[in-house]
Amino acid sequence: MITKEKPRMGMYENVKHQYEKAADLMNLTPAVRKILxxxxxxxxxxxxxxxxxxxxxxxxxxxxxxxxxxxxxxxxxxxxxxxxxxxxxxxxxxxxxxxxxxxxxxxxxxxxxxxxxxxxxxxxxxxxxxxxxxxxxxxxxxxxxxxxxxxxxxxxxxxxxxxxxxxxxxxxxxxxxxxxxxxxxxxxxxLEGRDRATGFGVVVSIKEWAKLKSYDLRGMRYIVQGFGNVGFWASHFMKQHGAILVGVQDASGTIYNADGIDPDQLIVYAQGNNHHISGFPQASEYPTSDFFALDCDIIIPAAMGNQITGENAETIKAMMIAEGANGPVDVEADSILFERNIDVIPDIYCNSGGVIGSYFEWLQNRNGELWQMDEVLTKLESKMGQSFKKLLNTANEFHTDWRTSAYIEAIRRIEQAYIQRGIFP
Missing domain, CATH: 3.40.50.10860 (Leucine Dehydrogenase, chain A, domain 1)
Structure with a gap:
């Protein structure tokens, strides 16, 4: 079962820690550092x-x-x-x-x-x-x-x-x-396609990782925590690339099938089962506490924050974690995963497809236009591809991990805005 977020015990502290780490490394302008x-x-x-x-x-x-x-x-x-x-x-x-x-x-x-x-x-x-x-x-x-x-x-x-x-x-x-x-x-x-934009973006980020590593997603085994909008659509698009879903966890429990779970069948079942995956006939119940230790190549946490912690990070067998949720990996786990050479695609990049889709909808309404789904997904993939290149370049520039490089790239753009326009009064 998914554990609840515990914001008083770390989520905001995680954010501040990640920010300070990036600010130190990039030597952020003191005035801007105070503001942000x-x-x-x-x-x-x-x-x-x-x-x-x-x-x-x-x-x-x-x-x-x-x-x-x-x-x-x-x-x-x-x-x-x-x-x-x-x-x-x-x-x-x-x-x-x-x-x-x-x-x-x-x-x-x-x-x-x-x-x-x-x-x-x-x-x-x-x-x-x-x-x-x-x-x-x-x-x-x-x-x-x-x-x-x-x-x-x-x-x-x-x-x-x-x-x-x-x-x-x-x-x-x-x-x-x-x-x-x-x-x-x-x-x-x-907007056409807004419902799947976040999950689609998660898979775009996984494709960029696979291309960088010269991996083929076909046949790769993955697990998903959370089977709502993000978890389902990510699984749907992973299926299109030939990846195999072997484990799913939501608030109702954990299911597993080494031979694969069809996400399109699972969503139909869940919609008729009070949006719960428990009892899905094509999979077996699995111990909840062992979910992240499942034998797989990719983990997609798409539920709540602070799910991968110092307590379970050592048990992870996957090569990569794609953060479909906001803040699913805490600071302690981040350090452990980095030491174990397990790649983490950071949330502020990985799940940004949703806000990019929102931007397209905002433009559509503002300009009185109608965008087609193919156009939306093509533009979204292009935008995320550009962001991944920036993330990699910044990681190489500062010799740091992807999360910190994503923060630096994001903060630099805001810093530039303050430098150029000044601070009122």
Missing amino acids: AITNNEIVVHFPVKMDDGSVEVFTGYRVQHNNALGPYKGGLRYHPTVDIDAARALATWMTWKTSLAGLPYGGGKGGIQLDPSKYSISELERITRRFTYALGDNIGPEHDIPAPDVNTTPQMMAWIADTYMSTKSTNERTKNAHVVTGKPVGAGG
Whole structure:
């Protein structure tokens, strides 16, 4: 079973450690270093919502805006019991690095509501989402802060946010605000292919790694933690390249089949099993605590943060870890994996397909265009290919690991913006 994130016990500390390591190595300008070490704004809202039975619950929502030197804040909203201010700080900071590394005109933001959405009806979730949007008010906006889906949030929820936000504007302004969120359903202004963009990007990063190492993905064995949007689509595209899925873990348990698990069959089963993989007839149950020690070539952690730690990093047999989730490998594990020559494709590059897809949707809405899926995926792959080359060049320049080089490349772009425009006043 997937362990919960523990933001008070390390996630934000991990982010700060990674930042300081990169800042030291690149000799970051002192003034910029101080600015990027803290968040710009931290919004906490408490709001009441009437439940289906007539009772009222008060929810706590968060939106942390880390930095906007390169453009509007950009980042997801998650609905999860672990959401708190530290988690939002960590995730917002990662978004700043992610958008910068991808070369997008965005900064970083993140937030959500501290709740378990499985405990609420669809109508209750709609009222919670709309009331949260209203509570945030002008703290979000299409040229200021642009939310997107994240853990346990959906395209439908993004449509509710867009509709609620636009409903607060004058008639003349409503049509200009559709790009206040991305990740909307296609019929509500969403982008063809946005649903698979993150998982597709994870596989693009794996292909870049395989090309660098002169490996053939056909026949490679891999395991996936988390079988939601990212985990499924990553598995779907890995299957197209001939890789073999042998193990999957989600909150309901762990399954294994040495001969392979068909991800397309598994998703159909999970959708009919309350989105749980447990009991899948074409695989066997497997001890949860031994998941990362499975015999495989590639691990794709696509669930929550702090899953690969100092406690289990020594047991890993894979050659490579592709971080589909944000912060799935903690600092201690990072050091162990580096010493063991296990490659880690860092999250701010590996799972950036989602925010790149969001950028395409934002442009589509802003310019009144309609993009086709083939065009979206082709542009996404090209952009991620460019980022991988930068990551490798920077790693060679500073003689460092890929995560630190990704941070340096991201931070340099922001540093340049501050140097060129100055610091107000």
